Amino acid sequence: MKQRTIAAAIFFIIVAIFFIMAAWSMRPFGTPEQSAMDDYIIQNTQEETGANNGVTSVVFDYRGFDTLGEATILFTAVAAVVMILRREDHE
Amino acid sequence: MIYNLPYFAVIGLILVGLYALVFKRNLIKMVIGITLIESGVNLFLITLGFREDSTAPIYTTSPGGIMSLPVPQALTLTSIVIGVAVLALMLSLVIQIYRHYKTLDANEIRRLRE
Amino acid sequence: MSEMSKIIRTITSIAFPFAMIYGLYVIAHGHLTPGGGFQGGAIVASSCAMILVAFGSPWINDRLKEKNLSALESLGALGFISLALLGLVFGIAFFHNFLVGSDVLFGTIPAFGSSVADINTGGVLPLMNFAVGLKVIAGLFVIVLVMAYTTTHLQGGSKK
Numbered sequence: 001m002k003q004r005t006i007a008a009a010i011f012f013i014i015v016a017i018f019f020i021m022a023a024w025s026m027r028p029f030g031t032p033e034q035s036a037m038d039d040y041i042i043q044n045t046q047e048e049t050g051a052n053n054g055v056t057s058v059v060f061d062y063r064g065f066d067t068l069g070e071a072t073i074l075f076t077a078v079a080a081v082v083m084i085l086r087r088e089d090h091e
Numbered sequence: 092m093i094y095n096l097p098y099f100a101v102i103g104l105i106l107v108g109l110y111a112l113v114f115k116r117n118l119i120k121m122v123i124g125i126t127l128i129e130s131g132v133n134l135f136l137i138t139l140g141f142r143e144d145s146t147a148p149i150y151t152t153s154p155g156g157i158m159s160l161p162v163p164q165a166l167t168l169t170s171i172v173i174g175v176a177v178l179a180l181m182l183s184l185v186i187q188i189y190r191h192y193k194t195l196d197a198n199e200i201r202r203l204r205e
Numbered sequence: 206m207s208e209m210s211k212i213i214r215t216i217t218s219i220a221f222p223f224a225m226i227y228g229l230y231v232i233a234h235g236h237l238t239p240g241g242g243f244q245g246g247a248i249v250a251s252s253c254a255m256i257l258v259a260f261g262s263p264w265i266n267d268r269l270k271e272k273n274l275s276a277l278e279s280l281g282a283l284g285f286i287s288l289a290l291l292g293l294v295f296g297i298a299f300f301h302n303f304l305v306g307s308d309v310l311f312g313t314i315p316a317f318g319s320s321v322a323d324i325n326t327g328g329v330l331p332l333m334n335f336a337v338g339l340k341v342i343a344g345l346f347v348i349v350l351v352m353a354y355t356t357t358h359l360q361g362g363s364k365k
Contacts, residue, residue: 012110032140032141038161050305054158057330060330066165085187087354155319
């Protein structure tokens with residue numbers, strides 16, 4: 001039991017060192033490099049979709065297929081929860 | 092001035108969640124650790140889409156100027172909903188384990204085989 | 206789980222319509238202000254969970270069967286899919302926005318730049334917001350309801 005705790009502590013410290021080294025060498029906060037697709041979306045979202053909200057037009061119009069997949073995930077999760085927790089005296 | 096502080100906040104969230112997942116034995120505390128790791132990853136997705144001195148990408152009574160990127164915010168929405176679905180399934184499995192084994196200790200569940 | 210005291214029941218039944226109106230406002234104005242289907246659906250579902258906690262699950266069990274709620278969620282999903290397929294019938298591709306520029310329902314196009322909010326814009330986006338909002342409300346409330354029903358009959362210790 002003590003050996004397992006020491007091995008878990010060494011693993012935790014190694015993962016923490018990796019994360020901190022990665023955060024030191026990222027590019028400075030607030031400078032995205034390739035933003036050509038987002039500049040096109042910000043320029044043309046009012047005459048192509050007619051909505052004032054840029055995020056909603058991306059979610060439902062420019063990338064509506066991802067929203068279809070997300071609706072499927074919600075439906076599958078609800079069906080699985082109802083199936084696991086079924087009572088025996090249901091009608 | 093800010094100099095990479097949001098990245099350190101993301102690291103703090105992920106490390107606290109990892110600590111709760113590795114070193115605790117109660118099943119519900121492990122589920123809370125997994126949810127904390129997911130929250131850290133969602134925060135990281137949002138911090139990737141920020142420009143200096145920008146406002147929200149919405150045109151209704153906006154003050155003008157440059158706008159931040161809208162695509163990472165849309166992808167984070169999908170990720171949050173996926174996190175809710177995974178949390179619901181994990182909790183229903185914990186309820187079934189408690190019904191069968193009458194205990195919530197991870198070491199006891201590993202030993203009883205029936 | 207049993208019900209709570211009289212003060213909590215009174216305050217909850219006063220605060221419930223305000224939370225529901227706020228959630229429906231966030232769903233309906235999804236194409237103008239921050240929000241949309243998923244965010245407003247989460248607000249309404251959490252206010253319904255507040256009702257469930259305050260009044261107890263035997264009280265809800267007499268008035269609401271969970272298979273009617275599942276039918277409501279399937280209705281929302283079918284509405285979302287049929288709006289996407291109507292883009293295939295009327296226009297060019299799947300998920301095509303066929304109501305922009307037409308003068309049937311939501312067809313105005315706003316001018317470029319910051320403007321005052323006009324609810325008559327957006328094309329097919331407000332209808333999709335309502336379908337997804339209905340799906341999220343029914344789905345999250347069914348999850349909370351099933352977990353509350355199944356832990357009222359759990360033996361082995363004092364489980365409230």
